[in-house]
Amino acid sequence: MSDRKTLTAAQRRALLATPAGWLACGFGSGLAPLAQGTFGSLAAILPWLWLRHLPLPLNLLVIVIGFAIGVWACDAAGRALRVDDHRSLVWDEFIGQWIALLPVLLAPWWTVVAGFVLFRLFDVWKPWPIRWLDRHLKGGLGVMVDDVVAGVFAAAVLWLFVRLLT
Template identity: 80%
Template sequence: MSAKKSLSGEQRRALLATPAGWLACGFGSGLAPVAQGTFGSLAALLPWLLLRQLPLPIYLLVLLGGFAIGVWACNVAGRALGVDDHRSLVWDEFIGQWIALLPLLVPALLPPSGFAWWMVLAGFVLFRLFDVWKPWPIRWLDRRVKGGMGVMVDDVVAGIFAAVVLALGLYLQR
């Protein structure tokens, strides 16, 4: 099965029947008929509203745990689908998006006016830009690292790139 093909009804049911599949497809957000990565990134904003209330060290532990669980879940789901990185597997977008929004949790980076929703939109757009564009080393990782780690690692780096640009933009707003 090619990574470009849509899932059959049987594959969708099999994916949603396991905890690994449910998580890997972003609680169903990766089953959108188009733009699965964008829908996964949008869905990631909902839990982020709760996660942003955590102290920064706990948030970082959630990211680390989410990454590790994502490697496992995407590996299991990819094997079940017969494709390493099917477009319906979007847990990597969740972790990448949460990394991209990390600067919004650092009070010293926020402008004197404080948090604003345009910052979330900027983090979202920056993450999607780096995830789709895949500048080096993101493209290199995407092509060479396989399995659950391959699904996750390129989006982690895209999230880091987006976080750096967002942090720089916030710093310049000060």
């Protein structure tokens, strides 16, 4: 059985061999040797560069569908790894990062950097209720929900920040 930090070569192959594992590990970004969440959040910006051109309702639909698929994928990958929320499972960072960037869909580039930093801050710091959700919800839903709330917190702060500066 693996701990939350290391993956065996067999576990890495197993993650990349299934659609659920491939998605759950953020298309491989979660397999970075360290700071997997940060690499997942950075990788999430690439598809967001395309998503940001969608109207807000379609953007929200992509996030909701991505969340639902992420619950399934992270649950399946977690069961395969025998670890509920392994740090290599970073699809939750994708969804959280996209939520954090909602207020800046058409804003200047520096707001994307601010959204990235804010999301990582809330995801790592885990203020209440994020820490409570992270500790009490299990399976794919547990993997996903704390990052969604971190994304909402980051989006709220970013929205206020942008409103005050523009």
